[in-house]
Amino acid sequence: MDHALVVGLHLLHAMASLALISVGLAVIFGMLRVINFAHGEFLMVGGYAFVLSAGAGLNLWIAMLVVAPAAVGALGFLVERFVIRHLHGDIIATILATWGLSLFLIGLAATVLGYHQQGVAPPFGTVQFSSYSIGIYTFFVILVAIVTVVSLFVWLRWSRSGLLARGAMQNPGLAATLGADTKRLRTAMFVLGSALSGLAGAVLAPLAGVLPEIGATYVVKAFITVISGGATALTGTTLAAALFGFTSQAAAFLSRPVVGEVALLVVAIVLLRLLPTGITGRYFRKAL
């Protein structure tokens, strides 16, 4: 019984981590259709913002939940304002620009902070289930993922600004003819997606540590999750994160972690073969 509980918690944690890694990209790529190859580096910057500000003596939770999202949100504002906005609709130029940005951020982090891993010990300690112990921080990661996804859903579904943002992302031209300031709304959504990436990088930093090149471990999984989710980005990404997180963790339990990574890719390939437009291309079409 305790073993099943621990396995269940690890499965939930894998799903939550994948959802956190992907939710910022769900906004930026899934909704705004901006291919941000620097997404992994946005998480890396969030991780560093947290680790450095906590290391400088700032309260751990303020560093994690305020400073990291704010820092990456500000970075997102600059990137949208000076790069992305001018490349709107040009996919190749956007890929090249964000790829360049990714390399620049890696190089900058390596030059300024070095190639060694930095981190903060997971807070809270552990809890004992019979002969198994599990970090209480695992529960926190699950909680943050749930609160993030539910808050985003509630905001987009029921708030006035969420409705305006949905329209500006679905059909900017039409939204503008109805009087919406689509440039400002798209900037706001890019900043939101960036801030969510910063939050994810900070929340995962105590478990994964931070390195200049850690973004590479996040970006592929995030793109696979968002693309497999389909057109309805938030619901699709959440469902894909649950499916892939469960599959990879279950496979890792039954074999080795590397098999879990392979299982994730195999399930993604099969899923996209059966549902080429992603999970929400056929199901949950009215969702967000």
Added chain:
Amino acid sequence: MLRVTGLCAGYASVPVLAGVDIDVRPGTAMAVLGANGMGKTTLMRAMMGFLTVTAGQVMLDGRDLTAEPPQERARAGLGYVPQGRGIFLRMTVRDQLRYAMIAKGRPAGNLSDVLDRFPVLMPLLDRTGDALSGGERQLVALACCLSTRPGTLLLDEPTEGLQPSFVDQILELLIKLKQQDSVTILLAEQNLEFAAALCDQVSIMRKGSIAATAPVAAIREASTDVDLLLAGEL
């Protein structure tokens, strides 16, 4: 008063409009007729701010809108229903109507106002845009545009591909708008019958400029020539 003077615009390095002049008096309707490829849609898109204008002016009620972005033109009172039923495909009809009400920064009004005008939308409120027929999409597009309470309306081929019952509904609605609410209308059309039933004046567009403008009665008398013109044979 909607006034377009010497408007030149196009796509990238391809000029399409070659100095278009149009005056539409307040509370009247003007049709711009022309065969495919003559520049009607380009004119509408340039007037709404989606294309860079290389020369000329777009004035609405004395205000120069030429350099304004689309949302500022909408806020100035210009409504636009694009060709091909511009709606949000992954949003319910209810949300689309709410969107149109709040997009200009106004408080969300009561949906009953717009549903009184478009009762056919009542059973469709919870359907998403991609689940609607062509005629239903056109009505939603028109309803959204009117929810922004425009004083001047740009309509780009609103009857294209629609069954006659929808065409009749749209015509009845537009006539009411013009007569009761004094909305100014500029209509790009190929359907001469529809244009003649709604409009006071008709302009004929050929190769990116206005070839002739006349009262609708004169156009009716010359309908055979106009038909040939629309077919691209004159």
